[in-house]
Amino acid sequence: MVGSAIRRWLEAAGYRNIIGHPSSELDLTNQSATTKFLLRERPEYASLSAAKVGGIHANNTYPAKFIYPNLTAD
Numbered sequence: 001m002v003g004s005a006i007r008r009w010l011e012a013a014g015y016r017n018i019i020g021h022p023s024s025e026l027d028l029t030n031q032s033a034t035t036k037f038l039l040r041e042r043p044e045y046a047s048l049s050a051a052k053v054g055g056i057h058a059n060n061t062y063p064a065k066f067i068y069p070n071l072t073a074d
Contacts, residue, residue, distance in 0.1 A: 027050070028050030029051075
């Protein structure tokens, strides 16, 4: 959600050489996978916006289920 918004903003600003993958292909909460990706692609800039999310109701109902994995991602 946030990553898509950042990508749209960059594209609207004229940036074209944007590298990215959907979470189904690259789990940015996985430090090892992210490091391998960054070493392989060697981007000039990086914006990592991965997080476990569930919407307003889920976040309010089960806050620990979302905050804990977001703070402790390897």
